[in-house]
Amino acid sequence: MTYDFDAIVVGSGISGGWAAKELTERGMRVLMIERGRMIEHQSGYENEMKAPWEMEFRGYGDAKLLAEEYPVQSKGTNFDEYTMDHFVNDADHPYQTSADKPFQWRRGYQVGGRSLIWGRQCYRWSDYDFGANARDGHGTDWPVRYADMKPWYDHVESFVGVNGSMEDMPQLPDGIFQPAMPLSAGESLLAKQIAAHYGDRRLIPGRSANLTEAKEGRSACQYRYLCARGCSFGAYFSTQSSTLPAANKTGRLTLLPDTIVAKIETDPRTGKAVAAQCIDANSKETSRHTARMFFLNASSFNSVGLLLRSASDTAPNGLANSSGTLGRYIMDHATAVAGVATIAGLDDHTYYGNRPSNFVIPRFRNLEEAHPDFVRGYSYQGVGIRANWPRGVHMPGVGADFRKTLSEAGEWRILMVAFAESLPRADNRVTLSDKLDKWGLPQLHITLHHGENERALLRDAAAEAKIMLGMLGGKMLISSDEPDLAGSAVHEMGGARMGRDPATSVVNGNSQTHDVPNIFVTDGAAMSSSACQNPSLTYMAFTARAAAFAVEQVKAGLL
């Protein structure tokens, strides 16, 4: 059989870009299909260099429009008037979810996907994470361990450009880092207090995909913190700045934007996938593209949705779903603002510039000693800033003295957000709704509720945050242990979980579906547990690893 392409990659975000890069660099002719519009690097970043006074709503957006058309997207980080065209219009892209605890599904449908608007924090997972399911029995055991993944973390970090510090912490393995972005004075003070009082925890610089040294045609970070607008300096990792140019350089990539993959078609004789059935997002015309193999990188739940939509007579419950687990065991980190406090005695210190990163306090629970109240762990991410003009809303004042006060640096504040591990549960799941979108495709129904373990983790995180922040001598402003709505972390994972047993999992240790060997799922859908670190770096590592495996299979005549 002849194919239009060696591989079709569905989705052009973080993992899709990696699939395109790795497959093309290994000799494959690749079609990358993206449901959203093209955004060119640099020239496509329309609001990148605009000041508030150049925006109709001064950067805050049209509140009525946001409430009507962006009710989900507008409630999360990185969304504002400058960046809103990098997020979906919720009214155009509806989904179903629980009425009482709705899932906040934050999406970016464009070339580059959420790589344009991601938080850029990059953390390796350790064997505390890959061994977690086996250790406490929640979820299915990962078929890989850190030793399997380490070379691929090395591989992707070397290309991405991750800044960070070497810390020798087994729960957060060190990597190949560019120089770290230093802690601010307030953060350093908290780090010293924690080091002086605790043997089990440490505050360290965040590890982010922002260059601190120029690299391969990309400039070093200019400390603007305009990342989500798009960065013409190419200083943070995105599809546009990094993987797409690399894939294009091979001459073997075809990019097809504005195209929705409606279904993966299989050959009933061989059981293999043969074609992607597509719909033009604008004209609604259909098309069909054949390939030897398929990489699903449409984002966790959209990849699951595509497999569910690809049901056939031989796979009536969805493609690659002989286990019945497709769509189940979805997760998202449970987050809460564990603490915000002021700092006393540091008013003669400040900072300059916009660091596009934060600090992190890596997990310290359930490493060597089991906690009596919960399994797994949490980590904190936070920032130390000096309050700016909006503090005037919350303080009394009128007149010239008030205006003068607001022109000066305000008090130091430290914010700590807890990220608690989400346990994989079968009843947290994605299914197909009977409601259709405007392309006639079933909408997704997403049910994800945090459980008692996540709540116990966040209670402990808030209590510990209050103690740690209390050492700064300031005032505690906020502390919460109530989880934000699921989805708020934008770390949705699972639904096509990885495992050894085809009877209980969707993909194997090579990210290959058990049922259909020429379909690979290498985005967050394949995650079997959630750890408490940001997952994107791990998606990248799995994608690069799977691409190498797939090409070996092709060369061996097995695909």
Next chain:
Amino acid sequence: MPPVSTPASAPSASVPVASDSAAFNSRDLLVGGSALAALISATPYLSRPIMMHAEDFAPLLDSVSDILLPGSLSTQPGAYLASVIPREWRGLTLSYVKTVSHWLNRHAQGDFLSISFERRFAVLTALDTATFDGAAAETGESDAAMDAETAEAWTILKRALLTSFYTSQKGGSGDLAFNLVPGRWDADIPLAQAPRPLSNDWLAIWFS
């Protein structure tokens, strides 16, 4: 909340005066429009048949902004807010503006914009003080609580006025510095040697 004392003579030296002559002239010219707003705000019967629009309150918003942040009048806060109130910018609605207007007129014992600048300063200061005293009262620290509706309205309006000014070129790159490309991250510098704070210190804006 007892009626606010509004002395006819100029209060203490700390009270600001109009920041420029143009601002003073603008205020004088705008009194007529505000008188209508004050009348309607204070008269429930009349408020029903006459529809008030956001632009009708532009003179009041100009005046309040210039008292809150002297010199802000040149950024045309009234016109800007009137243009975005229908879109509920920063949560500000006409209802909130009317609530504040009503309180100001009541405590001005007439049309707020018709009284002297010094008296307007005193009335607005009283509103602001009462709002924060009210917040304190909720925590048991003060007995001087004001009605929650007015306190909320003033807080929302104050936020909108501050945002209007500090996201204007004058406020955002005048009082504070504005530099979209800082080019460096100085993690710990002595305050005395530091440049002015950035109005585009995005994290600080979000977490303040």
